[in-house]
Amino acid sequence: MYTVLWEYQVKAEKQSEFEEIYSSNGAWVELFKKSAGYLGTELMYDEKQPRHYLTIDRWDSKENYKAFQSQWKEKYHALDTQCDELTEEESLLGEWSSI
Numbered sequence: 535m536y537t538v539l540w541e542y543q544v545k546a547e548k549q550s551e552f553e554e555i556y557s558s559n560g561a562w563v564e565l566f567k568k569s570a571g572y573l574g575t576e577l578m579y580d581e582k583q584p585r586h587y588l589t590i591d592r593w594d595s596k597e598n599y600k601a602f603q604s605q606w607k608e609k610y611h612a613l614d615t616q617c618d619e620l621t622e623e624e625s626l627l628g629e630w631s632s633i
Contacts, residue, residue: 536593539627544585548620571598
């Protein structure tokens, strides 16, 4: 399995919109589902810092994730640009492979 972790600090007034777009049935998942090998996304929030979120995107392989990035680059970039207004910070925490 190949896992991609992102961390976000969400603007207070944009939390509902962020949760809708990044949830397991949101716009990001709808885009990811267009590609082979996508296994699912989990959206998590920090109970002590409610505007602090993580996404965990799971793929069956690094190759399928990279193929998704290549095939859907333009739509990915468009959605990413649309979501820029929702966050104060966004960081890729890493891309992880199962042992």
